[in-house]
Amino acid sequence: MRVKMILPALTEATSPFFRPIKYSLFPPLGLATLAGHLDPGDDVTITDEHVQEVDTSNEPDLVVIQVYITSARRAYELADLYRAKGVYVCLGGLHVTSLPEEAARHADTIFCGPGEDIWPAFLSELRRGCPRSRYDSKQRSLAGLPPIRRDLIARHLYLVPNSIVVSRGCPHVCDFCYKEAFFEGGRSFYTQTVDAALAEIDRLPGRHLYFLDDHLLGNARFATALFDGMRGMGRLWQAAGTVQTVLRPGLLEKAVDAGLRSLFVGFETVNAGNLTEQRKWQNVDRDYGAVIRRLHDLGVMVNGSFVFGMDEDDASVFDRTVEWAVGQGMETATFHILTPYPGTRLYQRMSAAGRMLHHDWDRYDTRQVVFEPARLTARQLEEGYRRAYRDFYRWGSILRGARTQPTLRGKTRHVAYAGGWKKFEPLWDLAIRAKRVGHGLPALETILSGFGSQPAERTRDHGDPVDRGRTVRT
Incomplete structure (x- = not known):
């Protein structure tokens, strides 16, 4: 066939x-x-x-x-x-x-x-x-899966060819999350066996890995056994986790010992009221500043995710979010406009309230407003979103973030990673067109290999975002 x-x-x-x-x-x-x-x-x-x-x-x-x-x-x-x-x-x-x-x-x-x-x-x-x-789909299990056909993948066309998934879904049920609709009708979070996950890792060439799991640390017992098995493999890897799991004693240390060097963290908002509205319970009453300090103290870079346009957001949210992220020394940030995807509870609420503007799926890209915001106009939301990206990735912001690092080596890595990710996008485009993106992997590995060795003492006090009464504590 x-x-x-x-x-x-x-x-x-x-x-x-x-x-x-x-x-x-x-x-x-x-x-x-x-x-x-x-x-x-x-x-x-x-x-x-x-x-x-x-x-x-x-x-x-x-x-x-x-x-x-x-x-x-x-x-x-x-x-x-x-x-x-x-x-x-x-x-x-x-x-x-x-x-x-x-x-x-x-x-x-x-x-x-x-x-x-x-x-x-x-x-x-x-x-x-x-x-x-x-x-x-009704029966949810990753037991006995055949090997992934990696021979069908043109590895040289990707910066991170060693992507891997060892679980499915997420144990949390945030209202805006698209994945929750995907797993309706069965288990929404399940893992491979540890032995199967380690065997797949062992098949991958080179040092670098990227776990594409929605929440690699979501099952502490599985994650602990996985990280114990990965110790000594010499891997450098990146993954996604939550505020809650970063603050859990012991688990993050095991991840770092196994090679974790960069973590995507869903902070989502600096307005505490938004967390309850979106059922983001795992972030409620968590100390965001402690999350970043804990990651940085262990030498782990932070890619923070933020969503603009929730009902508690007004025109001040963009500058406050960027100022806080830069001041914390966050290496990279990903910003989104709240997007009610079909099948989510957020979409159901917005649709019932008559707040959906259209159903042009091409525009449901988290860069354009597709619903009626509560405290912002659509224009304010889109302009604020673009300004947040621009302001966070200004050279001045990158250098200010780098200054939070306690060593010259750390400052240099911060500039190299943050600058390389956003400031050189036209150069990345040339590499994509020339089909040479894979040539950037050694540079990525070099930057990541320098992490994991930061001193535990931090030399700078990280302050709170403004408007403490309406923001998540830091």
């Missing part, structure tokens, strides 16, 4: 000016995981439109397309094209699960939820000539 798997480009990744490096970071691991279930004799290809052109001239037996909300238009376009040729087309992913009736108009079969149980069932029924039009 000839199988073509496609990850269509996200709308925001197709800028005519330059393509940010973040869209060439990771290969399509989900498709490579599904490919592991195919027979050895099947002819399989994976095309990631972020780094490759989709060749639509061929006519495979089966086309499988992974769909996100801002790639939906392109995904449906490709699906309709192949179906017109008589090719059997399957659609799956977050957007398909959220809006199955919409997706079903463009596919022979749709998949709702994770694919570990439903994809093998589909393949079996397809080979018998009786595939169903819809498969809904």
Whole structure:
């Protein structure tokens, strides 16, 4: 059987000016995981439109397309094209699960939820000539998965080819989170066995890893055993965690001993009222400043995530957030405009209140306002979002953040990482076009290898954000 798997480009990744490096970071691991279930004799290809052109001239037996909300238009376009040729087309992913009736108009079969149980069932029924039009995931387990087909990935086209996922979902249920809708109908957080995770890590070449898990530290027992098993492997790795788990005694130290050098942390907001509104319970009454100090004291870089436009946000939120993040010495920050994705509780609330402005999925990219904010105009929210990015990544802000580091080496690493991530995006675009992004990996490893050795004593007192009465404590 000839199988073509496609990850269509996200709308925001197709800028005519330059393509940010973040869209060439990771290969399509989900498709490579599904490919592991195919027979050895099947002819399989994976095309990631972020780094490759989709060749639509061929006519495979089966086309499988992974769909996100801002790639939906392109995904449906490709699906309709192949179906017109008589090719059997399957659609799956977050957007398909959220809006199955919409997706079903463009596919022979749709998949709702994770694919570990439903994809093998589909393949079996397809080979018998009786595939169903819809498969809904119910049985959630990562036990006994076949090896990921990494041989189908063009490693040189990605800065971080060694991406890995050892769990699914998240133990928390934040109202704005898209993933919660994806896991409806079954377990929403589950892990591999530790032995299987370690075996997958051992198969990966080089030193650097990036765990794409929504919450790698979400199961403390699993994470502890995983980190114990990784000690001595000589790996340098990055991952995502929560404020709550960073403050948990002992777990972070084990992660650092195993090679953790950078952590993505969902701070989300400096307004405490927003946390309760969005059911972000794991952040309520947490000391944000202590989180950053704890990570920095262990030599771990911080990539903080912030969302603007929640109902407690007014026009002051942008400057206050940036000022706090820069003052804390946060190496990188990711800003978003609150986006009510279909299938989430946030969307249901906004829709019931008549606050949704439109359903143009191309614009649901966390860079544009798609709902009516409570204390801001749409223009204020979009302009404030852009200003936050601009102000955080000014050279002056980068240098001010670097000054919070206690050593010259730490200051240099801060400038190299923060500056390299945002200030050189046009150069990254040239590397993407020349298909040489992978050449940047040694530089990334060099920067990361310098972390993990910071002194425990901090030389600077990190102050509170303004308006203490309405902000998260720091």
